[in-house]
Amino acid sequence: MxxxxxxxxxxxxxxxxxxxxxxxxxxxxxxxxxxxxxxxxxxxxxxxxxxxxxxxxxVHYCKTCMMVADGDECSICADPRRDHGTICVVESVRDVMSIEATGQYHGVYHVLGGIISPIAGVGPSDLTIKQLVERVGPGNEVIMALSGDVEGETTAFYIYRQIAPKGCRVTTLARGLGFGDELEYADALTLGRSIVNRQEFKP
Amino acid sequence: MxxxxxxxxxxxxxxxxxxxxxxxxxxxxxxxxxxxxxxxxxxxxxxxxxxxxxxxxxVHYCKTCMMVADGDECSICADPRRDHGTICVVESVRDVMSIEATGQYHGVYHVLGGIISPIAGVGPSDLTIKQLVERVGPGNEVIMALSGDVEGETTAFYIYRQIAPKGCRVTTLARGLGFGDELEYADALTLGRSIVNRQEFKP
Missing domain, CATH: 1.10.8.420 (RecR Domain 1)
Known part of the structure; x- marks a missing residue:
């Protein structure tokens, strides 16, 4: 211009x-x-x-979860009130902040630093998957909080194959209609999965 | 958030x-x-x-036209090939850059540093109007290149009253339909003024 x-x-x-x-x-x-x-x-x-x-x-990075921190341990990993047996796997620092802002999660995190994407040239070794594998063991729950697109699902599947042999429980974020969403405007894939994965009605 | x-x-x-x-x-x-x-x-x-x-x-400001400059004179005021008798009055540095990008103007500028706006608390003394009045004299053309809203017209009128006694010619930017504009989508004020201020057809 x-x-x-x-x-x-x-x-x-x-x-x-x-x-x-x-x-x-x-x-x-x-x-x-x-x-x-x-x-x-x-x-x-x-x-x-x-x-x-x-x-x-x-800006430093937490030695355990790779979150940005003031020192070599982030405030979440340093907090004894958090449930250190539940590890939420996210793509980025921003995702941690979004989940923290909900106030609904009391476990700890693991920041991958990206997502597996052959197109963008990002492979498993560019992420902190190795460190995650070293962290988990029997009794841990690992929550896959990755985006619902192809890259997110590929990454989740790759990680699952690495950590499942270590005896941890692996869960994933609930997917379905957003709260307040109108059926009329929901995309067919989301609506279809919401029907297939329907839950007990709890009045 | x-x-x-x-x-x-x-x-x-x-x-x-x-x-x-x-x-x-x-x-x-x-x-x-x-x-x-x-x-x-x-x-x-x-x-x-x-x-x-x-x-x-x-970043420095040109001592003559108040444009941002590397030293105390901007490259436009320092250029002997420019017409120093024609002074284009604009609100901001950005306006100078926009007009320069057209390649159609060969005079010099005067940057007001704002626009008279009682609501925003900007009065004539906050702008470089005094310096403009000192610059102009008989034989000068002063082009008002201010926005077409109430503040712009107020500022142009205020400046006009200050500089007209000094014997300079005062002109303003042509207003009308933009090139490529469709009549159907033009606002009524612009279209009305375009008819009133119609020009000779030059094929």
């Missing part, structure tokens, strides 16, 4: 280049955001920049 | 706070962007942060 040689200031161009490298941010939005920052007082700009800069060294 | 005490890492929380302070970026998007940055190599994160940091001291 804006030719590269059309930037009135090289510092502005560098900032726009950096911001537009973010996913889903085009060059127009990046310019808008850079000009917004430019209008801020210098100390606010420095604060913003150092908050980003800190991501490089300030 | 994500409770403040639910962040697994204080560095991550600080980055999300900073990013979500940008206009139009919610806490979910900010988290997505922060996690994207977190996945990058440390040197890329540092590069991103320093590009932002540089906005504070690396």
């Amino acid at each position: 804006i030719p590269a040689d059309n930037y009135p200031s090289s510092a502005l161009r560098d900032a726009v280049d950096a911001i537009s490298s973010l996913p889903g941010v085009g060059s127009r939005s990046a310019l808008r955001l850079a000009l917004h920052l430019l209008k801020q007082p210098a100390d606010k700009i420095h604060h913003f920049a150092s908050a980003i800069d800190n991501l490089a060294e300030g | 994500i409770p403040a005490d639910n962040y697994p890492s204080s560095a991550l929380r600080d980055a999300v706070d900073a990013i979500s302070s940008l206009p139009g970026v919610g806490s979910r998007s900010a988290l997505r962007l922060a996690l994207h940055l977190l996945k990058q190599p440390a040197d890329k994160i540092h590069h991103f942060a320093s590009a932002i940091d540089n906005l504070a001291e690396g």
Whole structure:
């Protein structure tokens, strides 16, 4: 949209280049955001920049579950009130935060760091599956909380084959109509599975 | 969406706070962007942060037209091939870049730094109107390239009253149907003005 040689200031161009490298941010939005920052007082700009800069060294990963943490153990793994025998396997940090936000889960997690996807060139060895296999044993429940697409199901199946011999119980997230969903607008696959996997009515 | 005490890492929380302070970026998007940055190599994160940091001291403003610049004169004002007698008055840096991208304008600019808006608490003294009045004189053409809303028209009228006594010619952007617009979808105000201000047909 804006030719590269059309930037009135090289510092502005560098900032726009950096911001537009973010996913889903085009060059127009990046310019808008850079000009917004430019209008801020210098100390606010420095604060913003150092908050980003800190991501490089300030974020650590939990040695047990691979969740981001302030030190080498995350607050969930360090919490004795959590059920350490139940391990919820998720793709990413964001999934942990989404499940935590529900307030319904009291076990611990295992963050895979991605999902098996031959198209994206991600294989089992790129994920933390080996560490998961080492963690589990008889008496553990492992909950597969992966997305319901082909990659998610492939990954869940791969992990299942690795951990089932260790004698743990393997479960998966309930799938069906969302709460508040109208039948009319549900896709056929979801609705079909909801009928096949129907549950006891508990009034 | 994500409770403040639910962040697994204080560095991550600080980055999300900073990013979500940008206009139009919610806490979910900010988290997505922060996690994207977190996945990058440390040197890329540092590069991103320093590009932002540089906005504070690396961007200067042209002493003549108030455009952002690398030094105290912008490349447009410094260019002897531009017509320095024609001054295009715009609200922001972005407008200069949009007009420059058309390649149709060869004069210089004056960046107001905003628009008169009593609701937003922006008065004439918050803008660079005084500097504009000092710049213009007989023989100058001043083009009002402001938006076509109430604030834009108010600002144009205010400036007109300030500069008309100095003997310059004052023009404004042509308004009418956009090229490629269909009559059927044009709003009544635009279409009405297009008829009133009709132009000679030049085949």
